[in-house]
Amino acid sequence: MDNEFLPLATAAAREASRWLARSSAAQRDAGLLSMAEAMRAAEAEILAANATDIGSFTGSASLRDRLVLDPHRIAAMAQGLEDIAVLPDPLDRTLAEWTRPNGLRFRRIATPIGVIGMIYESRPNVGADAAGLCLKSGNAVILRGGSESFYSSIAIHAALISGLRAAGLPEACVQVAPSTDRAFVAAMLGAAGAIDLIIPRGGRSLVERVQREARVPVLAHAEGLNHTYVHAAADPEMARKILANAKMRRTSVCGATETLLIDREVAPTLLPLLIADLRALGCNFRADGASREIVPGLPPAADNDFDTEWLDAILSVRVVDGVDQALAHIARHGSGHTDAIVTEDADAAEIFLAGIDSAVALWNASTQFCDGAEFGFGAEIGIATGRVHARGPVGLEQLTTYRYVVLGDGQVRP
Amino acid sequence: MDNEFLPLATAAAREASRWLARSSAAQRDAGLLSMAEAMRAAEAEILAANATDIGSFTGSASLRDRLVLDPHRIAAMAQGLEDIAVLPDPLDRTLAEWTRPNGLRFRRIATPIGVIGMIYESRPNVGADAAGLCLKSGNAVILRGGSESFYSSIAIHAALISGLRAAGLPEACVQVAPSTDRAFVAAMLGAAGAIDLIIPRGGRSLVERVQREARVPVLAHAEGLNHTYVHAAADPEMARKILANAKMRRTSVCGATETLLIDREVAPTLLPLLIADLRALGCNFRADGASREIVPGLPPAADNDFDTEWLDAILSVRVVDGVDQALAHIARHGSGHTDAIVTEDADAAEIFLAGIDSAVALWNASTQFCDGAEFGFGAEIGIATGRVHARGPVGLEQLTTYRYVVLGDGQVRP
Numbered sequence: 001m002d003n004e005f006l007p008l009a010t011a012a013a014r015e016a017s018r019w020l021a022r023s024s025a026a027q028r029d030a031g032l033l034s035m036a037e038a039m040r041a042a043e044a045e046i047l048a049a050n051a052t053d054i055g056s057f058t059g060s061a062s063l064r065d066r067l068v069l070d071p072h073r074i075a076a077m078a079q080g081l082e083d084i085a086v087l088p089d090p091l092d093r094t095l096a097e098w099t100r101p102n103g104l105r106f107r108r109i110a111t112p113i114g115v116i117g118m119i120y121e122s123r124p125n126v127g128a129d130a131a132g133l134c135l136k137s138g139n140a141v142i143l144r145g146g147s148e149s150f151y152s153s154i155a156i157h158a159a160l161i162s163g164l165r166a167a168g169l170p171e172a173c174v175q176v177a178p179s180t181d182r183a184f185v186a187a188m189l190g191a192a193g194a195i196d197l198i199i200p201r202g203g204r205s206l207v208e209r210v211q212r213e214a215r216v217p218v219l220a221h222a223e224g225l226n227h228t229y230v231h232a233a234a235d236p237e238m239a240r241k242i243l244a245n246a247k248m249r250r251t252s253v254c255g256a257t258e259t260l261l262i263d264r265e266v267a268p269t270l271l272p273l274l275i276a277d278l279r280a281l282g283c284n285f286r287a288d289g290a291s292r293e294i295v296p297g298l299p300p301a302a303d304n305d306f307d308t309e310w311l312d313a314i315l316s317v318r319v320v321d322g323v324d325q326a327l328a329h330i331a332r333h334g335s336g337h338t339d340a341i342v343t344e345d346a347d348a349a350e351i352f353l354a355g356i357d358s359a360v361a362l363w364n365a366s367t368q369f370c371d372g373a374e375f376g377f378g379a380e381i382g383i384a385t386g387r388v389h390a391r392g393p394v395g396l397e398q399l400t401t402y403r404y405v406v407l408g409d410g411q412v413r414p
Numbered sequence: 415m416d417n418e419f420l421p422l423a424t425a426a427a428r429e430a431s432r433w434l435a436r437s438s439a440a441q442r443d444a445g446l447l448s449m450a451e452a453m454r455a456a457e458a459e460i461l462a463a464n465a466t467d468i469g470s471f472t473g474s475a476s477l478r479d480r481l482v483l484d485p486h487r488i489a490a491m492a493q494g495l496e497d498i499a500v501l502p503d504p505l506d507r508t509l510a511e512w513t514r515p516n517g518l519r520f521r522r523i524a525t526p527i528g529v530i531g532m533i534y535e536s537r538p539n540v541g542a543d544a545a546g547l548c549l550k551s552g553n554a555v556i557l558r559g560g561s562e563s564f565y566s567s568i569a570i571h572a573a574l575i576s577g578l579r580a581a582g583l584p585e586a587c588v589q590v591a592p593s594t595d596r597a598f599v600a601a602m603l604g605a606a607g608a609i610d611l612i613i614p615r616g617g618r619s620l621v622e623r624v625q626r627e628a629r630v631p632v633l634a635h636a637e638g639l640n641h642t643y644v645h646a647a648a649d650p651e652m653a654r655k656i657l658a659n660a661k662m663r664r665t666s667v668c669g670a671t672e673t674l675l676i677d678r679e680v681a682p683t684l685l686p687l688l689i690a691d692l693r694a695l696g697c698n699f700r701a702d703g704a705s706r707e708i709v710p711g712l713p714p715a716a717d718n719d720f721d722t723e724w725l726d727a728i729l730s731v732r733v734v735d736g737v738d739q740a741l742a743h744i745a746r747h748g749s750g751h752t753d754a755i756v757t758e759d760a761d762a763a764e765i766f767l768a769g770i771d772s773a774v775a776l777w778n779a780s781t782q783f784c785d786g787a788e789f790g791f792g793a794e795i796g797i798a799t800g801r802v803h804a805r806g807p808v809g810l811e812q813l814t815t816y817r818y819v820v821l822g823d824g825q826v827r828p
Binding site for chain 2: 018021022098100104106111113114192196197211212215217218219235238241242244245246249331353354355357358359360361362363364365366368369371374375376386387388389391392401402403404405406407408409410411412413
């Protein structure tokens with residue numbers, strides 16, 4: 001059944017994407033508000049479907065918590081759609097404009113990408129968020145959620161399309177995989193020309209599978225092996241506050257710091273304080289030899305600990321000799337996601353910020369700011385870790401592409 | 415040997431790309447001028463290598479012509495590098511800048527993509543152009559030219575790196591495949607994480623192979639099935655001039671028009687003139703029934719002629735009933751490359767330009783303007799036909815990506 005469904009779905013999505021490309025911002029915003037209203041109205045159906053998913057769920061309590069919906073979470077999804085509706089229209093922006101000596105006038109204009117395939121794991125709200133962001137940016141979307149949340153996804157989708165219908169928008173703007181068959185994912189990944197961009201959102205094995213198999217461009221959200229580098233000229237109190245937040249505010253987010261680099265000059269005085277702060281918050285450590293000499297009892301770091309994205313209350317710790325060694329460590333072990341320096345020395349900060357090749361480089365701030373809302377994007381569909389199209393938080397602008405409109409008065413090329 | 419070479423080449427390229435990311439525009443421009451000087455100095459060696467290639471070439475005269483180098487063509491390659499040197503620096507541009515209520519200051523900055531793999535067919539100058547554009551934009555490049563031009567490519571590369579060396583730049587900024595083994599291409603296409611972007615430039619089979627096999631993002635240059643739509647309110651003389659240019663100026667370029675759409679209202683008077691003009695220039699036709707009633711003797715169009723990129727002196731011809739039918743035809747048969755309308759009616763033009771989803775939409779101008787130099791980009795590495803990262807001519811700006819620098823004074827995330 002899936003093999004028959006996907007070509008129909010992508011054809012319908014293409015048609016919807018053409019409609020969206022010619023739609024007005026007011027039409028799309030009305031669709032968003034109508035989807036939110038329908039979501040609120042469908043609370044009972046969504047909760048019933050969610051109860052079915054929960055009833056057959058056998059995973060851990062923390063995964064179960066991500067799966068559970070309640071009236072508050074449904075209201076938050078609806079509110080999320082309303083929040084997207086009031087964001088600025090990302091389409092039809094003139095990105096550049098110029099006139100050539102022959103009189104041809106060029107405009108580069110932001111346009112939708114087209115048809116987006118969103119592949120995500122259990123949290124059901126990801127589907128509603130993605131539908132809202134794609135609709136606002138004029139893209140048709142095909143959602144394929146985790147199998148654990150299948151009935152929840154179907155019920156949420158039913159609400160979304162009833163909202164689209166009520167607002168007079170094509171239902172095919174938002175489609176959902178009709179089964180949990182994994183072959184459907186393979187078909188999506190192979191749909192070159194029919195799906196324009198795949199966005200995977202989930203654990204490493206999902207993202208790696210998508211990157212390995214996709215014949216369609218992928219905006220991947222891979223690992224965040226992030227560093228906080230405490231420079232010799234760091235304000236000690238600021239360093240303590242930033243590191244505690246960067247590591248422990250939430251340990252499971254991709255913007256969390258995984259490795260502390262600290263200058264040898266200040267390590268004897270500052271490292272014990274940093275370790276004590278984090279220990280009080282429940283953090284464990286994997287430390288290099290120099291750190292262990294300063295703070296006896298720290299567990300030793302194994303060979304690959306500096307290459308490990310913990311996503312947990314564990315911090316790798318290494319003493320370095322200045323900015324260049326910190327940059328070399330990050331170039332070798334980092335994942336190009338988010339890295340920060342804490343220092344009062346503007347020259348050192350400048351060298352660090354210029355030498356870092358990550359999507360986000362921060363000076364005197366927590367790595368946990370790597371987030372669409374914190375960037376002011378209003379909402380995000382993920383954090384891009386590739387190097388083309390978009391890097392860092394993916395908001396509405398990053399869900400657009402561009403085209404050229406060229407105005408002449410009879411020019412021909414010599 | 416190739417299987418050993420590529421990991422070494424990509425590691426060296428990564429190191430060179432890090433050097434380039436921290437280099438100044440003046441350093442890169444000095445490298446370009448030095449490469450040009452070395453190219454001129456190596457004229458004899460390049461011609462000798464080219465003679466070896468020509469000596470064993472067995473293909474057609476037109477392909478042979480693309481392969482042949484002479485002092486004039488070598489000087490043109492050197493001049494091309496000098497022309498790139500004087501273009502504006504595409505790096506370190508501030509693309510956006512804002513401050514959040516918490517005081518965090520955000521900057522989005524243009525940066526190099528990293529390591530680019532360039533896979534191209536016989537014309538040896540493509541390698542020199544690509545090396546120049548990549549160097550200017552701070553990217554390391556690995557060149558894999560066509561096997562027919564292997565010795566020419568090796569000699570050109572030798573000149574380029576002697577120029578890099580003389581200017582004090584890392585030689586690994588520009589590398590070349592050490593053999594014609596096709597397995598090297600496969601290794602490049604599989605080098606996820608080691609090569610950041612593959613740019614194929616050549617015939618359809620090359621591009622399709624790259625798109626099918628690549629595990630690395632691809633900026634593909636696929637077909638240009640372009641339309642010129644002569645609207646009922648077209649200025650007849652302008653339409654004649656534009657169509658003749660769009661179809662016949664050069665028939666082998668991807669910006670050439672392949673299909674004429676003409677409004678039924680003006681077809682009886684205008685189509686015979688358009689056909690006569692093109693026939694005088696040596697053009698042949700594949701026409702629908704309505705066209706053949708107006709111009710007897712036109713060869714009939716077969717089912718898939720409207721889906722064929724002729725790249726030759728052949729034009730598909732169809733009569734349509736207004737803008738909507740023209741847009742529907744283009745949506746169904748076009749390749750999203752370049753499409754033009756000829757009309758004096760601004761409302762019709764607006765509907766057409768808004769309804770076209772191609773990379774380039776023109777009003778009253780020849781489709782052959784789809785070219786980096788004509789866009790004012792100075793030079794181009796190809797024309798992108800995908801929907802993400804870049805569309806249309808790929809110049810220096812399109813060879814960059816971006817990153818964020820975030821400046822704080824101790825902010826932590828609540």
